Amino acid sequence: MHKPYLPERAYSNPEFLGAPEARTIRILSEYLEPLSRLQAHKVNSTILFLGSSRVDLGRRRAELTGYYWQAEELAFRLASWAKTLKPRGKDFVICTGAGPGIMEAANRGAARAGAKSIGMNISIPSEQFPNPYISPELSFVFHYFFMRKFWLINKARAVVAFPGGFGTLDEVFEILTLLQAGKISSREIALVLYGEEYWKKVVRFESLLQAQAISPRDLKLFSYCSTPGEAFHFLKSRLMKFIQKKTRG
Numbered sequence: 001m002h003k004p005y006l007p008e009r010a011y012s013n014p015e016f017l018g019a020p021e022a023r024t025i026r027i028l029s030e031y032l033e034p035l036s037r038l039q040a041h042k043v044n045s046t047i048l049f050l051g052s053s054r055v056d057l058g059r060r061r062a063e064l065t066g067y068y069w070q071a072e073e074l075a076f077r078l079a080s081w082a083k084t085l086k087p088r089g090k091d092f093v094i095c096t097g098a099g100p101g102i103m104e105a106a107n108r109g110a111a112r113a114g115a116k117s118i119g120m121n122i123s124i125p126s127e128q129f130p131n132p133y134i135s136p137e138l139s140f141v142f143h144y145f146f147m148r149k150f151w152l153i154n155k156a157r158a159v160v161a162f163p164g165g166f167g168t169l170d171e172v173f174e175i176l177t178l179l180q181a182g183k184i185s186s187r188e189i190a191l192v193l194y195g196e197e198y199w200k201k202v203v204r205f206e207s208l209l210q211a212q213a214i215s216p217r218d219l220k221l222f223s224y225c226s227t228p229g230e231a232f233h234f235l236k237s238r239l240m241k242f243i244q245k246k247t248r249g
Contacts, residue, residue: 051102
């Protein structure tokens with residue numbers, strides 16, 4: 001007697017799951033799996049650090065190298081403060097794109113504070129490995145850029161953009177567009193451009209205003225800070241308002 005043939009179930013068929021026809025399932029997985037894991041670890045909100053992955057501590061004369069330790073110190077101060085809040089460790093968890101450079105510095109600062117931190121990596125041809133300071137249970141890797149972008153900003157109550165290149169500019173302008181369009185509220189999220197000299201040299205927002213491409217109120221969608229102390233006090237003040245609003249709600 002022949003053994004009955006049992007076809008493979010669709011949800012466990014790797015050939016199907018990797019095919020174009022299952023793209024919707026893969027996208028949905030990159031929404032549901034992080035959602036489930038963040039809920040399991042009770043992450044209510046985050047502080048997102050953006051910045052160059054090319055900051056190399058071995059290049060002493062590089063213009064951006066000094067920002068590494070400033071990012072580390074700011075993340076340390078924010079994570080140390082967030083640990084004192086109740087419920088402990090659930091709000092303002094440090095989050096990065098998981099790579100080296102400024103991202104590593106922020107995760108490193110959180111680790112120095114004895115706090116958990118998040119890394120949201122992306123699968124690209126030149127593989128980017130997660131830095132060693134991310135909490136393993138909060139280390140993610142995405143295939144789809146737009147799903148990674150969604151999760152980077154979804155729980156953020158503050159974004160600190162350190163100097164960076166195309167990737168950093170992409171994230172900053174996307175957040176500015178969402179704020180300008182009212183898709184996210186400036187009352188719910190604070191955007192800090194860290195390193196005023198760098199940002200004013202790279203992006204001339206005033207020229208956009210002079211050309212009437214933006215309005216004066218659009219320049220209020222972000223703030224400049226240039227030292228860890230200045231950024232910490234500004235963000236703490238803004239985030240305390242969020243905590244008070246949540247408590248009243």
